[in-house]
Amino acid sequence: MIVEALEAGRWLPNEMVLSEQLAEELVRPIIDSASVLQVPFEVASHERLTQLCGARDHQGVIARMPPFPYFDVETVMKQAANPALFLILDSLQDPFNFGAVCRSAGVFGVDGIFVAEAEQAEVNSQVARSSAGAINRLRIARAENLCETVDQLKASGVRTVATSPRAELRIDQLNGTVPLALVIGNEGEGVSDGLLKQCDELVTIPQATGFESLNAAVSTGIMLYEIHRQRLARQDITEADEQD
DSSP states (O other), X not given: OHHHHHHXXXXXXXXXXXXXXXXXXXXXXXXXXXXXXXXXXXXXXXXXHHXXXXXXXXXXXXEEOOOOOOBOHHHHHHTOOSSOEEEEEOOOOOHHHHHHHHHHHHHTTOOEEEEESSSSOOOOHHHHHHTTTGGGTSOEEEESOHHHHHHHHHHTTOEEEEEOTTOSEEGGGSOTTSOEXXXXXXXXXXXXXXXXXXOSEXXXXXXXXSOOOOOHHHHHHHHHHHHHHHHHHHHHHHHHHHHO
């Protein structure tokens, strides 16, 4: 996580402690990056790092991080690709779930993630670790009111979509090639009524059984894959037409 943060250069540690047992080829790039970015660091014994973080799985580098630097909504919207792809997280509480969503977002090229200022898990070390460092590459914006954010997105031509077991439209029937924002609901309550009413479309993920086993992170990954698949297919068709 710390290496990715240094490489991204945005969410920088206030200070770092490196284990003296780290191999030279591993520690040298970290020290070089920290020196360039003016991040204070010290080298200490492996036992000292274990004592500082209270765990033995620190991998030889620990850091004291400042609050995560969220983007503002307007900046995220302006910097999106065409067609845009966003996530709107409606009060995710589990940091590991939040991180897993961010990991899928990083893999499938999400342009930005919108979260509420209240009732939402903060971006912290648990989120960073479960995201496999993806939070350092993503644009995550905090919004005072997610319903207002949805209005902004819709006004700019972005369609909003949420999953619902009662929806008639399957995810493979959704047009994933247009600008989209996926609304991801709370782990226990799902998408709030206010946001659900604002959605342009509701879709369902077909299952082989009636067993409701898909959590928010898994559902997000499936949805993002289907959209990515459709966009790749559209790109292939466009490139083939240009070659003819």
